[in-house]
Amino acid sequence: MKPWTKKYIHRKNKMKKWTICATALVLMSATGWMVVFAQEDPYVERLDTWAFESPRRPGAVFSHDDHIMDLDDDCSICHHVYEDGELVPGESSEDYYCSDCHGTEPAPDNQMPLEAAYHNLCRDCHFDRGKGPVLCGECHIKE
Amino acid sequence: MQTQDNTMTEKPKETTDPKKEKATDPAIEAGLERLTPERIRNTINQVLEKETGPRFKAYVETCMSCGLCADACSYFLSNDRDPHFMPAAKVKNTIWEMLAKKGNVSKDFLREAVRISHLECNVCKRCAMYCPFGIDIAYMMLLVRRICHKLEITPQYIQDTVNSHSVTLNQMWVKDDEWIDTLQWQEEDARDEFEDLQIPLDKVGADIMYSVIAPEPKFQAGLIYQAAAMMHAAGIDWTMPSTPGWDNSNMAMYTGDNEISGRIARAFFETAAKLRVKRIVMGECGHAFRSVYDIGNRWNSWVMPPFEVVHALAFYHELLTEGRITIKEKYKKKVTLHDPCNVARGRGLHDKARQVVNMVCEDFVDMVPNREHNFCCGAGGGVINCGPPYKGERMVNNRNKAEQLAATGAEVLIAPCHNCHSGLEDIIHHYDLKMEIKFLGDLIYETMDKKIYTPEK
Amino acid sequence: MNSFIAFIMGPMVWISAIIFVGGLLFKFIGIVQSVRQKEPYIFSYMTLKHSLRSIGAWLVPFFPKSTRLRPVYYGISYIFHILLFVVPLFLASHIVLINEAFQISWPALNNSLADWLTLVVIAALLFFVVRRQMVPEVAYLTRPSDYLMIAIVALPFVTGFLAYHQWFAYRWMAVAHVLSGELMLIIIPFSRLSHMLTAPLTRAYMGSEFGHVRHARDW
Numbered sequence: 001m002k003p004w005t006k007k008y009i010h011r012k013n014k015m016k017k018w019t020i021c022a023t024a025l026v027l028m029s030a031t032g033w034m035v036v037f038a039q040e041d042p043y044v045e046r047l048d049t050w051a052f053e054s055p056r057r058p059g060a061v062f063s064h065d066d067h068i069m070d071l072d073d074d075c076s077i078c079h080h081v082y083e084d085g086e087l088v089p090g091e092s093s094e095d096y097y098c099s100d101c102h103g104t105e106p107a108p109d110n111q112m113p114l115e116a117a118y119h120n121l122c123r124d125c126h127f128d129r130g131k132g133p134v135l136c137g138e139c140h141i142k143e
Numbered sequence: 144m145q146t147q148d149n150t151m152t153e154k155p156k157e158t159t160d161p162k163k164e165k166a167t168d169p170a171i172e173a174g175l176e177r178l179t180p181e182r183i184r185n186t187i188n189q190v191l192e193k194e195t196g197p198r199f200k201a202y203v204e205t206c207m208s209c210g211l212c213a214d215a216c217s218y219f220l221s222n223d224r225d226p227h228f229m230p231a232a233k234v235k236n237t238i239w240e241m242l243a244k245k246g247n248v249s250k251d252f253l254r255e256a257v258r259i260s261h262l263e264c265n266v267c268k269r270c271a272m273y274c275p276f277g278i279d280i281a282y283m284m285l286l287v288r289r290i291c292h293k294l295e296i297t298p299q300y301i302q303d304t305v306n307s308h309s310v311t312l313n314q315m316w317v318k319d320d321e322w323i324d325t326l327q328w329q330e331e332d333a334r335d336e337f338e339d340l341q342i343p344l345d346k347v348g349a350d351i352m353y354s355v356i357a358p359e360p361k362f363q364a365g366l367i368y369q370a371a372a373m374m375h376a377a378g379i380d381w382t383m384p385s386t387p388g389w390d391n392s393n394m395a396m397y398t399g400d401n402e403i404s405g406r407i408a409r410a411f412f413e414t415a416a417k418l419r420v421k422r423i424v425m426g427e428c429g430h431a432f433r434s435v436y437d438i439g440n441r442w443n444s445w446v447m448p449p450f451e452v453v454h455a456l457a458f459y460h461e462l463l464t465e466g467r468i469t470i471k472e473k474y475k476k477k478v479t480l481h482d483p484c485n486v487a488r489g490r491g492l493h494d495k496a497r498q499v500v501n502m503v504c505e506d507f508v509d510m511v512p513n514r515e516h517n518f519c520c521g522a523g524g525g526v527i528n529c530g531p532p533y534k535g536e537r538m539v540n541n542r543n544k545a546e547q548l549a550a551t552g553a554e555v556l557i558a559p560c561h562n563c564h565s566g567l568e569d570i571i572h573h574y575d576l577k578m579e580i581k582f583l584g585d586l587i588y589e590t591m592d593k594k595i596y597t598p599e600k
Numbered sequence: 601m602n603s604f605i606a607f608i609m610g611p612m613v614w615i616s617a618i619i620f621v622g623g624l625l626f627k628f629i630g631i632v633q634s635v636r637q638k639e640p641y642i643f644s645y646m647t648l649k650h651s652l653r654s655i656g657a658w659l660v661p662f663f664p665k666s667t668r669l670r671p672v673y674y675g676i677s678y679i680f681h682i683l684l685f686v687v688p689l690f691l692a693s694h695i696v697l698i699n700e701a702f703q704i705s706w707p708a709l710n711n712s713l714a715d716w717l718t719l720v721v722i723a724a725l726l727f728f729v730v731r732r733q734m735v736p737e738v739a740y741l742t743r744p745s746d747y748l749m750i751a752i753v754a755l756p757f758v759t760g761f762l763a764y765h766q767w768f769a770y771r772w773m774a775v776a777h778v779l780s781g782e783l784m785l786i787i788i789p790f791s792r793l794s795h796m797l798t799a800p801l802t803r804a805y806m807g808s809e810f811g812h813v814r815h816a817r818d819w
Contacts (some may be wrong), residue, residue, distance in 0.1 A: 056692050056711055106703075116700055127606045134605050135774040136693055137766045196638030197631045198805070205798040208741035209677075214669050219737070226740030235741060272818050273666035275658060276799040277806025437813060446644045447813075491815030515816050516665060 051099035051114060060122070060139035078121060085111070168532060170299035171257050175250045178294060183253065186293045187246035190286065191238075199286070202278045203242065206231060212280065215273035217519045218263050221543040228540075230270035230280040233259045237287045253296060260287035261298050262533055263540065265524035266397070267484035272515060281524075288525075289399030297398045300530025304394040307357075309403050312410050313390035315357035323385050325360040329368045333375070336593060340375045342367070345418060346382035351453075352420040353383050354411070356392035356428045356561055366426060369588040377467035378596040381424070388414030391425050393434035397525030401442060408439020415450050427455040427582045429485030429560035430523060436490060454486050456559055459587060460495040463502050471592040474504040476579075478586075479553035481510070481567060482517035483560035484524075491515075496583070500557060503586050510551045518544050520558070522566020537566070538573040545574035559583045601771075608778050609697075616782035623789025624797050631801065646808045654807020655800055657819040664819035673731060680724035684753070687717050688781075693764075718761045725754045745792070752787055755780035 046059040071077050076092035082101075093101075102114040112120070122139065126132030133139050191199070213219050213229035222228050227236070237256045241248055248256075266281035274280070291297055297305070307316045317325075323344070330342040343349065353374065359366050374381045383389060388410040395404035412435070415423050425431060432454045440448040453461075462468040480500050487493040493514040500507050512518065521541030526533075548556060548570070556571070556578045558564040564580060571578050635642045658664055667674040688694055692708035699705040709717070728750055732742045759777035763770060788794055810818035 056708075115696070119696070119700055127602055130602050132602075134602050135771060137763060137770045137774060142766045197634040198639055198642060200634075201631065201798045201802050204792060205795045205802055207792060207795060208738065208743065208746055209673075210735060210738035210741055211666050211670060211673075213737040214666065224737065226737040229737045229740070231741050232737070271806055272664075272810075273669075275664075275666065275803075276795065277654065277803040277818060279806060279809075441641065446641075488810075488816050489814050493816075512665075515818075 047118075051097070052104060057136070057140035058143045060118070061141050062139075077125075168257075168298050168529075170302055171254060171296050174294065174296035175254060178250060178253070178296075180247065183248060183250075183294065184246035187241050187248070187290055190290045190293060191241065191246075194289065195286065198279075199283070202283060203238070205276050206234070206278055207276075209275070212270040212274050212278075215270040217265075217269075217521055217543045218540050220518075221521075221540050228263060230264075230274075233264055234280055234283050238283050241290075253291070253294065256287055257291050257296055257298065260284045260291065261301070261529055262526060262536065265484070265519045265521060265526050267519040267524060268488055269484065269516070269519060272488070285397075285399060287399075288397065289401065292399035297400075298529040298533075300532075301394055301398055301525050301528040304528055305398050305400050305403060308393070308395055308407050312387035312407060313357040314392045314394055315361040317357050317360055317390075319387065322360055322389065325364050326367065326383060326385075329364055329371060333368050333371050337372060337375050337595075340371060342371050343382045344385040346380075347417075348419050349382035350380040350421050351382070351424050352415050352418055352422075353381050353424050353426075354389055354391045354431075355426045356431050357390045358392075358561060359426060366582065366584065369584050370426060372588060372593070373462065373468060373584070373591070376591065376593060376595055377462050378598075379467070382418060382420065384414045384418060386414065391423075391431040391435050392428065393431065393439060394525060394528055396434050396438050397430070397528070404434070404439065405442035408434055409443050411435055411439070412443070412445075412449050420450070422451045422453055424453045424458045425455060427559040427561065427564075427584055429483035429489070430525075430562055433485040433489055454490060454492060455584060456486055456492045456496045456499065459499045459583060463499060463587075467596045468587065469592045470503055470587075470590045472590060474555075474586050474590050475506070476504075476554040477506040477508060477552065478504045478555040478557055479508050479510050479548070479551040480513075481520065481556060481558045481560075481563055482514055483558070483563045484517075484519060486560065487517060488515045493517075496559065499583060499587075503583075503590055508551050508553050510547050512547075518547050520544065520560070520563035520566040521570070523560070523562040527562055527566050527569075534569060538569060541566070541570055542574070545570050545576060548576055548578065549574070553578065555579045555581055555586075557581055557583050557586065605775065605778075608775065608782070612778075612782055616785040620785035620788055623786075624794065627789055627794060628797060631798075642805060645812060646805060647812045650808045650811030651804030652807075653811055654818055655803050657807075657817075658803060666819075676724050676727055680721060680728075683717050683721045683724075687714060687721060687757075690714070715761070715764065718757055718764075721757050722754060722761065725750050725757070749791060749793055752780075752784050752791075753793070756784055 045061065045063050047062045049055040049059040067078070068075075075094055076090065079093045079096075081088045081091040081093050098117065099114050102112055102117040103110040104114045106113045122132070123134050126134045208231060210229065210231065212231050213224070213226070216228060216230050218228035219225065219230075226232050237259055240252065241256075264281070264284040266284055268279065268281045270280045271277055288297070304314045307314055311317065311319075313322075326342045326344065330340060333340045351374075353370060355367060355370075390407075391411055393404055393407045395401070395407060423435070425435070432452070436448055436452045436454075440446075463470070478500065480496060482488075482493045482496070487496075497507070497509075510517065519541075521537055521544055526537060544567070548567070554577075556567060558567050558580055559582060564582060568580050570576070571580060661678055662668050662671065662674070667678075687709070690707070690709045691714050692711065695705055695708045708714075729747065732738050732746060756777060759773050759780055762768070763773040763777045784793075788796065806818055810816050
């Protein structure tokens with residue numbers, strides 16, 4: 001065996017031990033986390049995705065009751081009405097589906113497609129109010 | 144970025160292979176004696192900061208240490224893939240360390256740096272073809288040699304050739320009258336064969352200036368004879384200079400003595416200019432071609448050489464395809480061809496060389512790999528010029544080449560470059576390869592029709 | 601917390617993108633300026649034709665001999681570099697975010713394909729780590745910064761993968777994903793990861809020297 005090989009192997013062994021320890025530690029803590037966090041609520045209320053042809057994510061978890069409470073019964077915050085791009089104050093649209101106005105595909109007469117409408121409405125409000133989920137997977141929780 | 148694992152940077156003492164005793168060099172040792180830490184630091188920093196630029200910086204900052212350069216290097220392959228010999232490791236053990244320590248390196252480090260840059264790299268640039276990024280490691284090895292030159296720790300033998308260049312403008316201390324004498328002697332000898340043969344000296348306005356390297360008049364005068372015979376037979380209007388500037392070799396180019404290197408190239412081009420020749424043709428030498436085709440012109444601020452510089456390989460090709468020289472009877476023995484780095488990788492003459500060989504020889508077998516990818520002779524780049532003390536390790540360091548040669552099964556090896564020729568001759572003897580070694584000119588001279596060319600009407 | 605997330609997904613994206621693009625641009629201008637001042641000869645030898653010839657030759661898989669000598673490493677490396685750009689740029693979630701910010705969008709990779717490709721990237725990085733340990737000549741060259749660079753590149757992919765699967769600590773994983781992506785962008789111009797800019801330049805120069813002066817191939 002060449003002397004440089006010896007030196008190299010010595011170093012390698014040292015590094016190997018270190019690598020094994022580190023990997024073991026990472027795996028162990030990962031399993032721990034998974035056990036703690038993987039316990040899901042058996043019943044989750046979600047938004048329907050029927051308006052989308054082939055949704056890429058599961059419908060967002062959403063509790064209508066909680067929102068009514070948090071928003072002091074002001075339905076028009078979400079069930080809004082826009083005319084010519086302007087919000088009509090005081091008007092609300094509970095009797096419509098969101099997709100009645102917001103088509104799924106962007107078009108000249110559809111500036112706010114359905115997906116963007118949801119994202120902007122929910123997420124921006126959560127950002128503004130400093131509460132509620134804002135990251136993708138916080139709403140689109142895996143089924 | 145230059146943070147390094149300390150345990151790996153110093154070459155452990157026990158790396159010395161018992162089979163390979165390392166030579167000591169009086170010039171290096173005496174030079175190291177004279178050095179002070181300040182001088183070392185100042186010199187290294189001066190060269191790395193003032194004499195380099197964005198190119199060097201990009202090379203240092205771009206290397207991802209992927210190790211692909213390893214397979215390019217004869218030293219690495221010949222030493223059982225010892226990582227110390229891979230191109231990037233040579234940079235790691237010289238330049239990276241100098242940069243990381245800001246020039247504060249020890250004398251032992253410098254002794255190692257001289258060895259790595261002068262004896263363990265032929266600056267053949269094969270690695271630049273194997274690096275995905277085209278990082279020019281030869282350039283960095285030449286930078287290390289430049290630093291060694293400025294620290295005056297260049298190996299003794301090659302420094303002597305530079306001293307000779309400096310004094311005589313030729314590499315071998317050939318005296319002015321000795322040069323003319325040798326030419327006349329060859330002319331006289333050749334007249335036995337060709338009645339009116341002349342080696343025209345200083346013929347102003349000739350088509351071609353023929354130039355050689357100093358070892359030819361010194362101990363291979365027969366090569367001048369052969370060249371004269373070919374020129375004469377081909378009816379070429381040619382001349383050779385009688386004054387200093389006739390030698391196209393340039394060892395200073397390899398020691399990092401750029402100032403002298405530039406002087407040599409300038410004197411060479413001025414000699415050609417004085418003779419008002421149309422082209423310069425040169426003998427079968429690789430490094431000399433590199434000097435006057437690629438390097439020397441740059442130092443003298445010419446993007447490309449001020450004269451058309453024609454290497455012997457291209458010139459032979461011209462003579463044979465134009466029918467100025469005809470082959471009487473093709474050479475019978477099985478031959479193989481070594482592609483010298485400086486004319487194959489350095490000028491793309493490998494295909495012309497093959498055509499010439501096929502015109503001259505009956506049985507040609509290529510070595511593998513070949514052309515730009517040919518393995519280095521292990522002698523060029525100034526390595527063989529570091530002299531006999533290092534011959535032993537040169538043989539160990541180029542086992543790879545011996546294996547490549549043996550695999551061809553050829554009886555004759557054509558090596559159209561002086562350094563390659565000498566280095567491969569050593570390899571053949573050391574590894575007992577039972578091969579003859581020849582210049583391409585030897586074979587053409589041997590097989591050509593010895594009659595004077597007359598243009599057809 | 602939401603305001604922190606708003607920051608890292610808003611202004612911080614801009615900051616890191618500007619540092620990334622600006623840093624590389626600044627570096628490029630610096631190189632050109634410095635070449636002009638210290639090594640103008642480089643411009644004398646660079647030719648567009650030979651630069652492109654060399655870069656092109658090295659982009660064709662397994663065309664250069666060097667790459668044929670090390671097919672496994674080269675193949676993995678080739679795929680890795682392509683995926684490094686393709687996976688993040690064609691990921692549905694990223695496209696949604698870009699679409700909402702700039703109203704531009706392009707076709708996205710299918711979810712499970714993107715998922716597998718992410719694993720390929722991570723596997724390639726693991727391969728690089730193992731190779732750095734196992735191949736003597738690479739181990740000899742390897743500096744701690746080599747592992748650090750692998751880690752910096754690996755982080756966004758690992759965290760992205762875990763965040764997508766929401767296996768544990770989703771919120772923290774998503775935050776780590778955003779931050780590590782930004783970290784990588786910020787670090788590129790200041791590390792050897794900037795070879796995404798400099799490697800084509802060194803290749804072009806060598807290709808020009810070989811093509812224009814040496815009349816030889818450099819692959």
